[in-house]
Amino acid sequence: MLKTDKLTKKFKDTLAVDNVSLELRKGESVGLLGPNGAGKSTAIAMISTLLKPSSGDVRIHGKSVLKDPGDMRRVLGVVPQKIALYEELSAYENLKFFGRLYGLSGKKLEQRIGYVLDLVGLSDRKKELVKHYSGGMQRRVNLAAAMMHEPEVLIMDEPTVGIDPQSRNHLLETIRRLNHEEGMTVLYTSHYMEEVEKLCDRVYIMDRGKVIAEGTKEELKAILSDQETVWIEFDQSYPELFKKLSEIEGVQHADVEERSLKLMIPKGMRLLASLFHEAERHGAQVTNVHVQTPTLEDVFLRLTGRTLRD
Amino acid sequence: MGAFLIKDIMLLLRDRYELIILLAMPFLLIAILGFSLRGIFSGDLEALEMDVALIVEDDEAQGIEMVQNSIDGMGLPQESEQTLKQAAESASPQTMLTSLLDSEEISGLVRIERMGRDQAEENLEAQSIDAIIIVPDGFTQSALNNMLFGASGGAQLELLAADGASPKSDVLVSILEEFVRTLNFESSISRLAGDTETVAIAGGIETITAQKSMTSFQYYTISMAVMFVLFVGSAVARQANLEQRQMVFERIRLSNRPPLLYLSSKAIAAAAIVSVQLMLLFGLSTLLFQTFAVDSWDFWLGIALISVVLAVSVGCLAAFMVALTLRVESDAVPAIFSAGVISLMAFVGGSFVPLDGMPESIRTIGSWTPNGAALSAYFSWMLDPDVHQLSGPLARICAVGVLFLAAALALFPRKGGAA
CATH class of the missing domain: 3.30.70.100 (Alpha-Beta Plaits)
Incomplete structure (x- = not known):
């Protein structure tokens, strides 16, 4: 479904991502595990079409996205590491704005907002300004915003950084449900081993810009x-x-x-x-x-x- | 587009800091400047009225006599002696001064009362008068010596003003300086021409008003409005920087909307905000200070036309600032613009003081700023509501807007380095 082929990004003298080849099959949950600075976010930015690779390719359904990122953007829901929301707007207003950007309107827009708010458990607090939410609640709206256009693939870049255990569990459970019950393909990036271990079927381990190992959890543990x-x-x-x-x-x-x-x-x-x-x-x-x-x-x-x- | 506009306007309405800058600040300045400087503008001289004591220490008769005596000792032909003596007697500089102060033009502004020095100083101390004019001993003699023989020095007057009496005292100083300068200069001309019959004060009082039919509230409502609309540019650019830093801009890009839609929505949002801002400032100023006539549709149509053109131009300026901010990925652009560039544009555009006395180069630069050109258009329309007179300033506003838009399109990172 989604493949990267020898994806490379060089910033001046720094090789941030070095020949990374990944593959996501429909419905599976794939982890990208590595310490801070391993090149995970740069790889995610290239896969999301937000950053142009120095070399290599990204393909969705077999079609390169480098010249026309539109195909990729339509099927991707990206949850960035930062809270990419308007703090001065409520959760509802944020979701309405992003939904309208994706061409939703009227009843369909309202239904979708209702669905994603239920999904992240914030229906009863949707009118509050995002700036008044806890870090965990903001992370949940961050996920909801990426879900507004019913994406096929959800890419999450360290979505649980800096949140309390309760919100973390809620978020992980939501992602697990999306993958297991709705068949959504998930690429989950983290440096928390236990999150990747809990959520993902297959794992790519990255260090210093390179993929140093890949396989199912069992295959990787067999190394030991x-x-x-x-x-x-x-x-x-x-x-x-x-x-x-x-x-x-x-x-x-x-x-x-x-x-x-x-x-x-x-x-x-x-x-x-x-x-x-x-x-x-x-x-x-x-x-x-x-x-x-x-x-x-x-x-x-x-x-x-x-x-x-x- | 609608989603962007609604979002931008909602964000602005919830940003108290920006609302204070865009609405409260200009309105406060209009009120302060309008009240405190209303005397500077024509038709509104009440604030400059003052009570002045006149102390005459000069003995005019004695001064004339001393000059006549000195003519006797010059050994001139009798006919010339006679002419000069008559000239000394008829010139009477002290009389000229009192005539000036009693004139219709000045007496409406300055109420003169003769009194002794002690009483005058006491009154000045008690602030029951604003200033003292002293005609010093020897004034007549010095003036006549300068007038008839070109003796150096000439006539001098003294002025004592109460603390804090400015700008009233400034006006009085300017009147007296003009009188003394005119007296000495005119008498020099008379002497050179050999005309010793009479000495007339030809100069009169310098006009201190720049625009005869404009009040301070009208001036500052317009000048503050055209200055503060520029802050919309930095507000919109600041929002774009925040969107970029918080990765909302990336989320917008991921929605696969044409990148220029984002830029154009910023320009349109800025233009809409400027239109509302101008409407509120003009409306509130009229409501509270009776700044403009409310019953003239033609007048308001002209104001609306200028406002719309200015709003579009500021929209283009905002687009330029957004493009530059996203290009350099820093909030330095709106910060520098609001902290320095706007003040500079306001100064050369005439928002702080009328540009009448400024060098031609500054006036030319000012006329090519959107605020300066708009100021000129508004004033022109107020003083002479002839639509043809608007074409020049409106064309300049449009031209500047087109330049900003072209620069915005050139700078805007359509792909932001991404695929």
């Missing part, structure tokens, strides 16, 4: 088939012990938190004997140990040596 992550919790913080454990031979990566430690080790490595020995030496009490299933965060870590938050 020779590894496992051990999570150990202690009664209190033991900085010296944590350092010692991180330096045990075979430990590939250590993530230290206040009272816990996450170690990435080769599958089959005998860690527990050394762990309890060192804990006893430091007078520490281990309160919990378990082996975690690999996450996309672990995959990113394995591929880049950095976490998504770095």
Whole structure:
């Protein structure tokens, strides 16, 4: 349905996006995962026809959109990272304006406004000015505005940045419903691994302008088939012990938190004997140990040596 | 187009800051300037009326006698001596001054009362009078010496004005300076011509009014209106910058509407806002200050014609500013325009002071600004409602508008660098 072919964007000496090829099939939900500065937003801007690529192509239904972006714009609903709304207008007035831009009018316009407001759960507060909404509510209207023209593909660029957990869950649930129940194709960009993991069937992982891995969640996690992550919790913080454990031979990566430690080790490595020995030496009490299933965060870590938050 | 217009007007109506700039500020200035400077404009001299004490320390008879005595000692032929003595007696500069102050033209403005120095100073202190004119000792002698023999110095008068009496005292100074200058100059001419019979003051009083039939409220309603319509340009450009920063502009682009629709909607919205702004300013000023006659349809039709042409031109200016703002992706354009360029345009366009005394170059530049040309058109229509006289200024407003529009089309980022 939507394909990019070796999409590249160069700003002076900076290669923001480097030969990125993506594909979205009808009805699927695809994640674009990567840390800040990975080139996700630039790639989204090119796919949305808002930024001209330095090279490469974007195709919708097999047709290039570079010369005539109209075909792409008709089927795309874009939810930008910023709140692209008029703060001095109400949610209703914003949606009415954007709906009219897409040629809607009269009863059809009112019906569509009613539908998208119901979808984002703001029907009862539609008359309030957007500037009086919480960040989460503004994000929901931001999504509603992109839905006004009944797009086939929804492109979302970090739609949950800076919002409270409740609004975040509401937004994620709305996107899940759109994809699962209405068959909408979704391209979801985020640096929150758990969001992509929850929403997306397939994932592209981007770093420094390039796609460094792609596949279903299971395929990506299979990259870590020779590894496992051990999570150990202690009664209190033991900085010296944590350092010692991180330096045990075979430990590939250590993530230290206040009272816990996450170690990435080769599958089959005998860690527990050394762990309890060192804990006893430091007078520490281990309160919990378990082996975690690999996450996309672990995959990113394995591929880049950095976490998504770095 | 309708969606854009409704949205732009709704946004403006909800922006208190812009509403204050576009409506409250000009109206406040019209009220302040209209009241405080009403005396500067003809037919409205009440504000300049003043009470003045006249102290005469000069002994005119003694002055004449001293001059006549000095003629005796010059060794001139008897006939010449006689002529000069008669001239000294008939010239009488002090009488000329009192005649001037008692004249119909001045007495309507200045009420003169002779009094002693102590009383005059006391009254000035108590602010029961506005100024004191002192005819100093030796005034007659100095004036006659200058008049008959060209002696340096000439006649001098002294003026004491109360604190804060300006612009009243300015007017009085100007009257007295004109008198003294005329007296000394005319007497010099008379002496050179050998005419010693009489000395007439030919100069009279300088006219201080620029437009005979215009009141201060009329002047400032028009001049503030044509100045403040320019702020619509920066308001619209500021909104465009906000749309660009908040990515609303990108959302609009994604709707696949022709990019020029956005630009033209900004121009039309600006023109509509200017029309409403002018209507409100002229209407409120007329309602509250009786600035214009309300019963002349012809007059208002002319005002409407000029206003529409000005509104369209400002719409083009707004389009130019929007295009430039989007091109440079900064709010510096509307900020610089509203903070500096508008004041400059208002100055050269004559919104602050009449341009009569300004250099020709400034008047020419001013006449090519939309506000300056509109000011000229409105004044012309008020003083002489002849539609032919409007053609020049209206043509200039249109020409400037076309230039702004051409620049806007050249600058507007139709694709914004995107596909």
